[in-house]
Amino acid sequence: MATPFIRKLEHAGPLTDEERSVLLSLSTTSRTVSARQDIVLEHQTDTVPLILSGVAGRYKVLVHGTRRIVSFALPGDLCRVHAAATGALDLRVAALTACHVSDISPAKLREAIDTYPGISRALWWLTLTELSRAREWLVNDSRPADRRLAHHFCELLVCLQAVGLAGENSFELGIAQADYADALGISYVHVNRVMQALRSNGMISTGKHLLIFPDVERIKEFAEFDPGYLCLDGLRL
Template sequence: MLRELTLNPRAVAPRRDIAMPPAAESVHLVLGGIACRYKILLDGTRRIVSYLLPGDLCDVHASASGAADWSIGTLTPCAIADIPRERLAELARAHPGIDRALRWITLTELSTAREWLANDSRPADRRIAHLFCELLVRLQAVDLAGDSSIDLRLSQVDLADTAGISFVHVNRVLQSLRASGLIVSGKHVLTVPDVARLRAFAEFDPGYLHLAG
């Protein structure tokens, strides 16, 4: 039943909107690439508030009015399946397993949002290290990362908009992480020589992602 909903994905180029408020007739499933939820602030700057990876549903828990209050855009080339919200609701009513999974998604997103809020209080180097730890764990969960490396096509501007710091500051942070031996970055590949050490530095505990069991 779920496969039938994803038979005709659309290709979306990087830096394109998948959905913008207030429309929320469809739930968007990321099948490939990295997307994000973001807000444009009054001064015109963008703030990324979460990442959407392959297997993630966007806006499954839109507000009671049916409207989303953020934009969803691609950061890399993406494959997106658009699922009518009512069709997904019908499946949830007919299949308790799907209903439980959708509620689990909502609870996990809330838990992740709280962790991102706490992460904002950390210094910038630990904030970005925490993001790298999260991406490694989440991509490993969908078999898209090795034990210590990920294909990471995010720009430094994306990282700046995620961490809420300037592009120049991101550049300095990455240089510092590399100099400390915490990361090794090549063309589109991020390698973590010692995962446990990076986790300790970032104060990262993957429990908030609820991936175990």
């Protein structure tokens, strides 16, 4: 069964039928989390939430109360890939849209990593990918707001395509502009202006709850987007 989780991990290399079965057995129960609600709290280590559907955001609340989203968690993503190895966690994870979530036991995940080479390789790849994405988000903060938002759109498109949840030039638009503002570190009003500018310049259009890119290569060039940092070609060792 090619779930988003398995499809994502197989970018690191093929998994055996037994390894796929073990991965499926890790997420036997699920829950629904409404938009704006926390999926996992700061320092909570008793679960590794897996996003089955919807979009979540990993975030930190600063001293003055401002929320900063540091990455998105999409279907097939483990919200906290490091939780199976360490308790030193200081990020919360919130549903940005309604999310269907499975809670994986850290102990069972560690056992699967220790027992199955393909799963070990895949989780190592996933960790390296998250680190690479974090570096790219830091670099993206140096770009003008319009290119920064366009870069996030390109990342969402490619990541959703990788698990079979986006078309060639579109994906379902579910993230609120206020959430994009917290991801970009700018105001909601500024995000609205940037969206209007991208639409006016023909970079994006919307329809039937979709965000559409009339010319994918054009917006990728505008955003200075190179998908290499997403490591979708797997490990090169």
